[in-house]
Amino acid sequence: MRILVVEDEISIAEAIKAILESATYSVDMVGDGESALDYIVTGMYDLILLDIMLPQLDGVSVLKRVRQLDMDVPIIFLTAKSQLEDKVSGLDLGADDYMTKPFEAEELLARIRVRTRQSTVSQVNYLKLGNIMLNLENRELSTNSHGVTLSNKEFLLMETFLRNPHQVIPKNRLILKVWGPLDDSDYNQLEVFISFLRKKLRFLKATIGIKTTKGIGYSMEEEVS
Template identity: 35%
Template sequence: MKLLLVEDDREISELLSEVLSDEQYLVDVASDGEEGRDFVESCDYDLVLLDVMLPKLNGVELCRQLRAKKYQMPVMMLTAKDATEDQIDGLDAGADDYVVKPYKLGELLARIRALLRRKTISVSPILQWGDLCLDSNTCKVSYGGKGLKLTPKEYGLLELFLRNGGNLLSRSKILDNLWSFEEPPDENTVKAHMRRLRKKLSKAGAADDFIETVYGLGYRLKQNLQPGFS
């Protein structure tokens, strides 16, 4: 899952982005409202965490602009403004949740999970493809009942493939979904992570081409291994 944090307090943004990264989220950070708007227009996000008191463009107005442009991702406002009228303004602008600072990290993470579940309410947290099983609630992956120890990037790759079924994913699409603007790699980085992921799958008993390469185009899960096939 890819999140955007729009927060001008550097100490808060660094702490929160570290906590979210530890929870296997990929996080981009914007330090003002205009930069946050540019990020949203440049990339697909599963959730936006939005401070209200922001330079250049405040969070309420940014949220209002995003909804006016038909962006549908969940928006959670994080703010020290706790007056009832402030909460009403934020929710009326299109926010899905309004969290008052200081907040407890455990509660904040639970609220984030709740919004992401609401976004994908029709999608099971258990993702399967043949003998491969990924539980997005626990971040555990197994093949044929055997657990796989994956790095965060390897886990992200596998989850991305599973959520896209047998659809072809180009290297640029993978980069957009799994790397932040602050760590832009080249396409050879995708190849390296793919090679290591395939090696781990192979050791667990998967076919060498469990993730197929479509030369010149990208990668996809092997078609005859979808659920319901042996």
């Protein structure tokens, strides 16, 4: 289960991350609202922990935009704003829960379990496009006749592409998702792993392929015969 922590105070974000990882969740952190929105729209998260007071774009605005996109990912506000009207407003806008700081680790984990229980039961464990299927549990990429196991970075890239088919995904978003911040000298890692994926798609005789949009990024497209 993958959780996005949206918190601009690094010490708090790292404390939350430690709590979640101790409960075996996979965790990404981001410190501003604009970046949070970029991460959320990838569709890769099972739950969002969202602060309200954020730079660039506040948490309420992030929530509104996510719900306008008809995304039903569970969102829990985790904020210092403790007035009753703040809680009512957040829930009315589409938040699934509202917790105030400071909080107890056990309560946070319990609320996460409640909010993800339903989605876990109904969660699809594979993604499909064309004749290709990606198993989200064992990282196998396959057709009806062949299969290959992806490395973790290959899997994260392929999952992002398959959750956003036919959409050009900027290079910097892919890099942040898979590697986090990198020095300029390390940016060629993305091209290397894109090459790995293309070779595996060719081996599988896939009817989909990774298209390069020069100067912008990559997209997963169904190939025209």
